[in-house]
Amino acid sequence: MSNLYTAEVTATGGRAGAVKSSDGRLELSLSVPAELGGEGGPGTNPEELFAAGYAACFLGALGVVARRQKIELDPASTMTARVGLRKSGLAFALDVELEGRFPGLSRAEAEALMHAAHQVCPYSVATRDNVPVRLKVAD
Known part of the structure; x- marks a missing residue:
């Protein structure tokens, strides 16, 4: 491939x-x-660069999932990525939180879209089972 x-x-x-x-x-x-x-x-720094890439990629993946499900996303929708760096024994590890804000969608719709996007986003696929990623819908 x-x-x-x-x-x-x-x-x-x-x-x-x-x-x-x-x-x-x-x-x-x-x-x-x-x-x-x-x-x-x-x-x-590398964490900010990773956060920028992940946020943009995840919001893009969310748009793909929304179109597949015939859900219209408000153009004002946002994705914020918080990437932490922590000690892990003698090494270092990343910790990620993704927080989406989706005007016009219910919390249940937004959560379902975020979970579906987490299955297809290349950053999510790359970090799966290696980096803790928390998905959150903004209040």
Whole structure:
């Protein structure tokens, strides 16, 4: 099976370095958050990048699932990803919470859509049985 799309990003300098995509569309400085013992500079970090990707991808997957089920999503719908970094023995591990806000949908409809999207989103598939992911519908 071949990839439909492949993104290529090169990192230099680790967590206090930079990332740049091969197509030049992404070029960011990285900073280590103060909570991790860094200077907390103006750059982003791997957890924010993962959260951005997961939130966007999950909302896209949710849109696919909604269209399949003939449910119209309000364009104002949002997905917020919170990605935590924690110690796991001698290693580090991620922890994820996805919180969706869906104007016009009941809590039950929104929860059902989130669970269905969690089955097809590539980030969810990649993290399944490896990273705890909590799904939440905003109040």
